[in-house]
Amino acid sequence: MVTIRQKLVSEAQAKKVTYGKINKRKKVVVHGTDNYRTGADADAHGRLQYNGNSRSASWHWTVDSKEAVQSFNHVWACWAAGTDKGNQEGIHVETCVNPDGDYKKTLQNAAALIAKILKDEKLTINDVVQHNYYSGKNCPREIRSGNIPWNEFLKMIQNAGSTQVPKPSTDNKRYRVLTGTFSTRQAVENVLDVLKHRFGWICYIEQDGKLWRVKTGTFVGMAAAQAGANKIRTAKLAQVTYVVGE
Numbered sequence: 001m002v003t004i005r006q007k008l009v010s011e012a013q014a015k016k017v018t019y020g021k022i023n024k025r026k027k028v029v030v031h032g033t034d035n036y037r038t039g040a041d042a043d044a045h046g047r048l049q050y051n052g053n054s055r056s057a058s059w060h061w062t063v064d065s066k067e068a069v070q071s072f073n074h075v076w077a078c079w080a081a082g083t084d085k086g087n088q089e090g091i092h093v094e095t096c097v098n099p100d101g102d103y104k105k106t107l108q109n110a111a112a113l114i115a116k117i118l119k120d121e122k123l124t125i126n127d128v129v130q131h132n133y134y135s136g137k138n139c140p141r142e143i144r145s146g147n148i149p150w151n152e153f154l155k156m157i158q159n160a161g162s163t164q165v166p167k168p169s170t171d172n173k174r175y176r177v178l179t180g181t182f183s184t185r186q187a188v189e190n191v192l193d194v195l196k197h198r199f200g201w202i203c204y205i206e207q208d209g210k211l212w213r214v215k216t217g218t219f220v221g222m223a224a225a226q227a228g229a230n231k232i233r234t235a236k237l238a239q240v241t242y243v244v245g246e
């Protein structure tokens with residue numbers, strides 16, 4: 001849970017510091033304010049934008065350890081990414097690093113806010129990027145330096161709930177799993193027996209020169225085939241497995 005407050009910049013001011021209402025809203029872009037002064041919290045950054053930021057810069061949200069302040073509706077293409085692409089497709093979230101705030105709580109709040117934005121905008125966790133993604137800038141600096149690493153922050157967003165799961169795989173190709181070779185007919189039949197009767201799979205024995213191997217029926221999708229191959233190795237039925245297209 002994060003407290004959300006709007007302090008929206010006026011239309012007239014917004015037109016001076018954005019590309020207008022053309023934001024494609026495809027990504028959520030995470031920033032750090034780099035402002036290490038005491039009191040440089042979400043309210044201060046929200047006021048700065050509301051009162052007419054003298055810099056040619058703008059962003060949608062500022063989050064600290066107490067709240068999230070919104071300065072622009074997401075339709076505005078803010079100037080925050082350092083590239084036109086990032087400015088015209090990003091929803092920009094600044095995370096505060098003020099020393100009088102609680103940095104971990106700030107990131108928890110940012111995670112909760114971003115989870116909400118993903119849901120509202122029908123985006124997924126794969127659409128969350130760093131400012132660095134667009135321009136190479138070292139931003140968000142704290143996260144990039146490992147003070148709560150990026151992967152952990154992404155997990156925090158997922159745990160904040162209400163994010164949509166990534167789209168399921170659309171890999172409909174068929175694959176089979178082959179085991180490595182066995183030197184005796186008896187050995188390969190033992191493996192075949194387990195795969196057929198314990199795993200419930202359709203399987204065949206293939207001769208390979210003087211050796212034998214097991215070939216499975218088809219799996220739909222590479223992920224399913226790899227899981228099947230893992231299952232064979234985990235059960236120590238074969239040391240080596242191969243996934244092949246049908």
Ligand SMILES: [Zn+2]
Binds near residue numbers: 030
């Ligand atoms: Zn940034």
